[in-house]
Amino acid sequence: MTFERIRYDVPVERVARITLARPEARNAQDYRMLHELDIAFQRATLDDDIRVIVLAADGPHFSSGHDVVTPSTGADFEPHCMTGGYTQEGQAGGMANEEEFYLGMCWRWRNVPKPTIAQVQGKVIAGGLMLVWPMDIIVASDDATFSDPTVAFAVNGHEYHTHTWELGARKAKEMLFRSHALTAEECRQLGMVNHVVAREDLERTTLGIAIEIAQRPAFGLKLAKLSVNGALEAQGQFTALRHAFALHQTGHANARAVFDGVPVDPTGLDVIRQLSRS
Numbered sequence: 566m567t568f569e570r571i572r573y574d575v576p577v578e579r580v581a582r583i584t585l586a587r588p589e590a591r592n593a594q595d596y597r598m599l600h601e602l603d604i605a606f607q608r609a610t611l612d613d614d615i616r617v618i619v620l621a622a623d624g625p626h627f628s629s630g631h632d633v634v635t636p637s638t639g640a641d642f643e644p645h646c647m648t649g650g651y652t653q654e655g656q657a658g659g660m661a662n663e664e665e666f667y668l669g670m671c672w673r674w675r676n677v678p679k680p681t682i683a684q685v686q687g688k689v690i691a692g693g694l695m696l697v698w699p700m701d702i703i704v705a706s707d708d709a710t711f712s713d714p715t716v717a718f719a720v721n722g723h724e725y726h727t728h729t730w731e732l733g734a735r736k737a738k739e740m741l742f743r744s745h746a747l748t749a750e751e752c753r754q755l756g757m758v759n760h761v762v763a764r765e766d767l768e769r770t771t772l773g774i775a776i777e778i779a780q781r782p783a784f785g786l787k788l789a790k791l792s793v794n795g796a797l798e799a800q801g802q803f804t805a806l807r808h809a810f811a812l813h814q815t816g817h818a819n820a821r822a823v824f825d826g827v828p829v830d831p832t833g834l835d836v837i838r839q840l841s842r843s
Contacts, residue, residue, distance in 0.1 A: 569597060571601045573609075575615070577775070579615060579616045581618050583606065583618065583619070589624075591624065592624065593632035596638070599666045603645050606674055616779040617682065618681045620681065622686070627686055627697070628696055629690050629693065639662045656814060663724050671695050672803070675699035676794065678787045682700060682701065684704055685709050686708065688710055692723055697711075698725060705760070705761050708764055709761075711749075720816035726809030729805070731755075731757045733755060749761045
C-alpha cells in the first residue's frame with residue numbers, strides 16, 4: 566500500500582525503519598496512522614531479511630498523542646485485531662475502536678517476534694507512550710520528555726496501561742496524578758529508557774545498536790524476546806492491561822455522561838496544550 570502518515574525504509578542491511586511522518590501535526594495518531602503502522606510492522610515481521618525494526622519520527626517531537634480532530638472508525642479500515650462493533654452506538658462503539666487501534670495493536674507490536682527499537686526525540690505525550698512502550702529498547706535524545714496527563718479527562722491513563730512496569734508503581738502514580746513530564750534522564754534511571762544521547766547523535770546511536778543486534782541469529786533473538794515477554798506475562802501483565810482498559814472505558818462513559826467528554830480539570834487541559842506546543 567501507499568503510506569500517507571508514515572514512511573518505511575531499510576537504512577542498513579537487516580534493519581527496517583518505520584518513521585512517523587506527520588511533523589506538521591506533531592505526529593498525532595489518527596486511526597489511519599495506526600493502521601499504517603500495523604501494516605508496516607507486519608511487512609517487517611514477514612520479511613526474513615529483516616532482523617531488527619526501528620520506530621522513529623519526523624520533526625521536533627516524537628508524538629503529541631491521539632489525534633482527536635480527524636474522525637474515523639475501525640469500520641473505515643480492514644480490521645487486524647478482529648474486535649468488531651466499531652459503529653455501534655454509545656460506549657460499545659467507542660470501546661470496540663479503542664480495543665482495535667489502541668490496546669489490540671499495541672499488544673501486537675509488543676509481540677512482534679523481532680527486536681524493536683524506539684528512536685525518540687522531543688515530547689512524547691499520552692498516546693505517544695503507546696507507540697514507545699511496546700518497543701523492546703528505547704533510545705532517547707537528551708531533550709526528550711514523557712508524560713501522560715489524561716487523568717484530566719477523568720480516565721486512568723492512556724489505553725495501553727503498562728505504566729507500572731515501565732516506571733514502577735510509585736512513579737507511575739505520580740506521573741498520572743500530577744500530569745507532569747519526566748525527562749529522558751529520569752526515565753533512564755527508572756529503567757524505562759535504555760540510552761540518552763545528544764539529539765545530533767540520536768539516529769547514529771540507534772542505528773548502531775540495531776546493526777549490532779542484527780548480527781545475532783534471528784531465531785536466538787526471537788527466543789530471547791519470548792523469554793523476557795513471558796516473564797512479564799507470568800507476572801500478569803496482560804491481565805492487568807485488560808483490567809485497566811475496562812476501567813478506562815468506564816471513565817470514558819462517565820465523562821460523556823457527566824462532563825460531555827471535556828476535561829474535568831481545566832488546568833489539565835492547559836497542561837496538555839502546553840506540552841503539545843512546539
